[in-house]
Amino acid sequence: MVKKGNLYMLLLILFFFLLAAFEAADIVFPEMIHSIKIVSYITLTIYIASTFIIFFLLKEYDKKADEFQKNQKKMENIFDTLDVAIWSHDMKNDSLLITPGIEKLYGYKMENFYEDTNLWKEVIYPEDLYVLEDRGQKLAMGQPVTSQYRIIRPDGEVRWIQDRGIPTIDQKGDFVDFNSVLFDITDRKESEGLYQSLVEMSPDIIAVVYNGKIEYINEAGCKLIGADCQAEVIGQSAKNFVSSQITDLIKSRVFSTDKLETERFLFEFQVRRTDGESIEVEMAARTILYEGRFAVQVVGRDITQRKKSEQTIKFMAYYDTLTGLPNRNQFRYHLNEILHHQENKTHAVIFLDLDRFKIINDTKGHTVGDIILQKVAARLENAVQNEGLVSRQGGDEFIILLEDSEKENASRVAKRILNEFSTPFEVYSDEFYVTPSIGISIYPTDGTDEEALIKNADTAMYQAKDHGKNTYQFYSNNLDGISTWKMKLENWLRRALEQEQMTLHYQPQFDLRTGQIVGVEALIRWTHPEYGYIAPAEFIPLAEETGLIVPLGKWILRRAFEQRKAWKDAGYEDFPIAINVSVRQFQDENILPFISEMIEEVGLEASYLELEITESLMQNLDNSTIILNQLKDLGVQLSVDDFGTGYSSLSYLKHLPIDKIKIDKSFVDDIISHSNKGMMVKTIIDMGMNLKFSVIAEGIETEEQVKFLTRNACQIGQGYYYSEPLSAEKFEEFLLKGNDPAQLE
Numbered sequence: 001m002v003k004k005g006n007l008y009m010l011l012l013i014l015f016f017f018l019l020a021a022f023e024a025a026d027i028v029f030p031e032m033i034h035s036i037k038i039v040s041y042i043t044l045t046i047y048i049a050s051t052f053i054i055f056f057l058l059k060e061y062d063k064k065a066d067e068f069q070k071n072q073k074k075m076e077n078i079f080d081t082l083d084v085a086i087w088s089h090d091m092k093n094d095s096l097l098i099t100p101g102i103e104k105l106y107g108y109k110m111e112n113f114y115e116d117t118n119l120w121k122e123v124i125y126p127e128d129l130y131v132l133e134d135r136g137q138k139l140a141m142g143q144p145v146t147s148q149y150r151i152i153r154p155d156g157e158v159r160w161i162q163d164r165g166i167p168t169i170d171q172k173g174d175f176v177d178f179n180s181v182l183f184d185i186t187d188r189k190e191s192e193g194l195y196q197s198l199v200e201m202s203p204d205i206i207a208v209v210y211n212g213k214i215e216y217i218n219e220a221g222c223k224l225i226g227a228d229c230q231a232e233v234i235g236q237s238a239k240n241f242v243s244s245q246i247t248d249l250i251k252s253r254v255f256s257t258d259k260l261e262t263e264r265f266l267f268e269f270q271v272r273r274t275d276g277e278s279i280e281v282e283m284a285a286r287t288i289l290y291e292g293r294f295a296v297q298v299v300g301r302d303i304t305q306r307k308k309s310e311q312t313i314k315f316m317a318y319y320d321t322l323t324g325l326p327n328r329n330q331f332r333y334h335l336n337e338i339l340h341h342q343e344n345k346t347h348a349v350i351f352l353d354l355d356r357f358k359i360i361n362d363t364k365g366h367t368v369g370d371i372i373l374q375k376v377a378a379r380l381e382n383a384v385q386n387e388g389l390v391s392r393q394g395g396d397e398f399i400i401l402l403e404d405s406e407k408e409n410a411s412r413v414a415k416r417i418l419n420e421f422s423t424p425f426e427v428y429s430d431e432f433y434v435t436p437s438i439g440i441s442i443y444p445t446d447g448t449d450e451e452a453l454i455k456n457a458d459t460a461m462y463q464a465k466d467h468g469k470n471t472y473q474f475y476s477n478n479l480d481g482i483s484t485w486k487m488k489l490e491n492w493l494r495r496a497l498e499q500e501q502m503t504l505h506y507q508p509q510f511d512l513r514t515g516q517i518v519g520v521e522a523l524i525r526w527t528h529p530e531y532g533y534i535a536p537a538e539f540i541p542l543a544e545e546t547g548l549i550v551p552l553g554k555w556i557l558r559r560a561f562e563q564r565k566a567w568k569d570a571g572y573e574d575f576p577i578a579i580n581v582s583v584r585q586f587q588d589e590n591i592l593p594f595i596s597e598m599i600e601e602v603g604l605e606a607s608y609l610e611l612e613i614t615e616s617l618m619q620n621l622d623n624s625t626i627i628l629n630q631l632k633d634l635g636v637q638l639s640v641d642d643f644g645t646g647y648s649s650l651s652y653l654k655h656l657p658i659d660k661i662k663i664d665k666s667f668v669d670d671i672i673s674h675s676n677k678g679m680m681v682k683t684i685i686d687m688g689m690n691l692k693f694s695v696i697a698e699g700i701e702t703e704e705q706v707k708f709l710t711r712n713a714c715q716i717g718q719g720y721y722y723s724e725p726l727s728a729e730k731f732e733e734f735l736l737k738g739n740d741p742a743q744l745e
């Protein structure tokens, strides 16, 4: 460019030269020149003015050029800091311009790119070279293309480059020039990669839905839906998996807010899997910008298991899991509701307990027990029909609530229940006879609240059990009468001991094969001077309740053992005497010293003493184990009375020093009375023998029972069939007669 100063000088010289030329012309041709001179002066004035204008414009131009240069420098600086490089190739002149930013991007010197114009391509990460194919084709058609690829810098570092190529093509289709803008996008790519892997690997379901179509879904989402791959799901309508009410609801909620992209909404709904199954999900939804448009993003998880557990917990809170019947909680809730809303009506509460269920459970196993309970539940529902609510309280106890029911109706239902139990329960081709004992209380006569009604129905149930089981009993509120009788009995009992109203009877026990006496059981007898005979079943529980059994029990032990000593002295040597001992007696810490002293004082070997304990002793197993072991150490024999009616389990018994189990009379009765023909007796004998106990059957009344028992390897028996309990004298006569087996046939 022409320098500014020179231009001004040139213009000034030109001006003075013109001035001199005019003055000279004026001297040589004064007339002629005058008019020309005027024109020339005007021209000169214009010239001077324009010179000044030009001068001014040039100055302005200078300023602009300066600014342009400054801006250019600024731009260069910006490019330098932005990690941007520009590659500009003018094909016509074959001139290449590369901005210095390329050095920062690629790590190579700028000269390297001028020297080798293919260098940019050579450093591309081999796996990314494929992008160039598509790029080349598009550029050839004159289309701008944005490509992303990785390059390897000389120090080995891998960077991501975004390359925006813009070609210019002339009419002939030849390249005129080509410009490319190159960015380093490594940071963005890395964070994108990080987020992408977070999304892909997330165990939560992540999906994007635009316009009702699934635009994106991660692997967890595919798995949830039951699809093999993302391609199977992407592009499908969300309504293929979720009901349209739900998709509409989500859409309307997420777009209803002003805070798009930030406010999220929670939903729980069902998803239909590709296999047709339904699952429960919990999802958070909000809007996001996805490829430039507002779409719905959902993030959530499968909560099917949680829902199921919640339902199970709910169910367990109100239903019995084994039978599916309402449980205690629901029953109580229901009863209270009825007492609250129908207080003017009469309602019945039926308490039902299964007789001898425990023994089936123990001998046949819990699986059989559970099946029986389920069948019992079904039969109860059948008997009650829609007249009331059948519930299981736990164990083998059931309570039925008959709404708006008088005594007569309750009685009808109770009979129907008993009738339902008249046929055996068949489990794994075995038949079980299970009978219920039923107690009934009536609202409002027998109680006005839940507690009283249940308690009184329970009491009535025990009365039913006392009345021989398999029956029903209404609660009798004649409590005054009962307590008066009990008080009277207690008084009598205290005096009975002092006045020696009690005696002992003795019932022999036999070897079932040989008919030999192998034992004798001492049984208490009480004849009240005024009242007459009072059965042990009547007064023993009261003696236990009042603690009178402790002195009474000691008296029995001593009397019976002394009697046994007398018989031994009389020559009857070979059998022990069995004496019943109540649990209450074991609570007396004196029991052990008492027994050992007694044995000493009576002067008979401990092996002659057999103690009959009941299964209720097992309730305090730790304590019982200690005492029983101490008794065993003394040499005393131990047998479990009424086996099968209480709460013991054979598996407990095997850890105790037990010698013998006495099968309860009710099982022995089954041999002849039920079609299952003594199956329980057989099971008890088998199990007892397996555990190395001797087994004795009590309450034998018929020959058929004897035959059955011998056939099934039961060794010992006792019962009216052989002999009723006898006074000491009668028993001696019995002994004297000799146990002639022939007599027993």
Ligand code: C2E
Residues within 6 Å of the ligand: 507, 522, 523, 524, 535, 536, 537, 540, 553, 556, 579, 580, 581, 582, 612, 641, 642, 698, 699, 700, 701, 718, 719, 720, 721, 725
């Ligand atoms: P338990 O120890 O099981 O005694 C057997 C009961 O069955 C006795 O009744 C006996 O008379 C009766 N019995 C024996 N064979 C037959 C039979 O073939 N048919 C029938 N129907 N009954 C038979 P008992 O004497 O009335 O005693 C009842 C219960 O009272 C005893 O049952 C026992 O638990 C208790 N008890 C009796 N004496 C005593 C005692 O001295 N001390 C304690 N603690 N309890 C006793």
Ligand code: MG
Residues within 6 Å of the ligand: 521, 580, 612, 641
């Ligand atoms: Mg007994």
Ligand code: MG
Residues within 6 Å of the ligand: 641, 642, 662, 664, 665, 698
């Ligand atoms: Mg018994």
